[in-house]
Amino acid sequence: MSAASPPDDFSPSSTAAAATAPVPATMAVSQSPESLAAAAKTLSRIAFGLLALVALAALVIAIALWQRVSGMQEQLARQSAEAQAQSLEARTLARQAMDTVRDTAARAALTETRVAEVALQRSQLEELMQSLSRSRDENLVVDIESAVRLALQQAQVTGSVEPLLAALKSGDLRIARAAQPRLAPLQRAIQRDADRLRSSASADNGEALQKLDELMRGIDDLPPLNAVAMRGSGLNTWQPEPIPADAAWWERALLTVRGELRSLVRVGRIERPEAVLLAPDQTYFLRENLKLKLLNARLSLLSRQMDTARSELATVAASLNRYFDPASRRTQAAATLLQQLQAQVKNVEPPRIDETLAALTTAAAGR
Structure with missing residues (x-):
């Protein structure tokens, strides 16, 4: 039985030896075809x-x-x-x-x-x-001269020296920036003319125009001398007789009736009969005539015609003193406004810059 047990080593050499070794008879007998199948x-x-x-x-x-x-x-x-x-x-x-x-x-x-x-x-x-x-100096002189002459024409037309002062100031600044010694006399002449224009410049006419408008608005409220039916302050005014406080009733009634009867007829002194004899419709035309006079004075003031404006104001003042009640406060206020206007309206001399024009001519001739 020990000889029939399989070997433990399955190496190729042992396999080959087993294949070449003869099969025992007992194994060949035990492996039948059924087991193989x-x-x-x-x-x-x-x-x-x-x-x-x-x-x-x-x-x-x-x-x-x-x-x-x-x-x-x-x-x-x-x-x-x-x-x-x-x-x-x-x-x-x-x-x-x-x-x-x-x-x-x-x-x-x-x-x-x-x-x-x-x-x-x-x-x-x-x-x-x-x-x-041209050269720089020539162009500068020509520009300053044209600007100054144009401003002088505007000042003569409008009566205001502001454009002329602005032109002189601009020319002064341009000459100062140029820094040319040849133009120093022109600069000094411009400065002198500008100082003279500032010192002699007329006041603005705005205040005078406002006073004229105020006077025109108050013409309709002025009391004429022929307004005898009006009670109050005036040249021919009357006051009712005072009634005593301790008077009886019949005495009060009598005094009242007597005062009313006395007010129907009044006797007074007439210093200007043409004013008292003025009809009511003529009073209307008188007021309109005064308004036209004041309007003419306004137009003359705007156009720088001082003589005409002063003449119109004098005519208005004469009519105011002749036909209206001088004791009225409104008449006195209108007379005060007229006096102020006549003081403001002056004959202004047209602006002159002779030194500047002469210096410009000299500077232009020396080029």
Whole structure:
């Protein structure tokens, strides 16, 4: 039995030795065909199971690979669509950029053309100015002279010396900036004329015009001398007889009736009969005539005709003293306004700048 037990070593050398060694008779007798067929059948089943397992594993692996390939295809399709959209957008942006570049290039070319034209015109203008202009001092003298003469004409027309003072001040500043010793006499003459104009400048006529308007508005409220029916303060005013406080009722009534009867007929001294004999409709025309006189005085004041304005104011003052009640406060206020107006209206001498004009002539002749 010990000789029939299989060896423990399954090395190739032992296998070969076993294959070449003679089979014992007891083993050859025990391995029958039925056992061999069963062993072969078992081996075939094991091989079939292994093949089934391998096929199943291959099928699982194939399904997993198919799913993965499908996911990769979907991702590739999505990425391809996104890439196509980005490509279209990039083409659109590139087209827009090309259009912008084209427009910019056209505008740049147009700008360069215009700049070249402007440069050419500037050079031509400089050449023309250099060929036609005078020297700096000559131009300065001519400009100052034209500005001063224009301002002098405005001052003579309007009666205001402000434009002339502004022109003299501008000329003084320009000469000071030029810093030319040759123009120093002209600068001194301008300064002297400006000081003389400031000292002799007439006051503004705004206040006189306001007083004229106020006087015209108050003409309708002036009480005339022939207003005998009015009670109050005046040349021919009357007051009722005072009634004693301790008088009886019949005495009060008698005094009241006597006062009313005495008010019907009054006797007074007439110093100016033409004013008292003036009819009511003539009083209306008198007021309108005074308004026209004041309006003429206003127009004369605006046009710098001081003699005419003073004459009209004198006529208004004479009519006011002749036909209106001098004891009335309104008449006194109107007379005060007239006196103030006559004091303000003066015969203003037209502005003169003889020294400046002479200095300008000398400076222009010395060029």
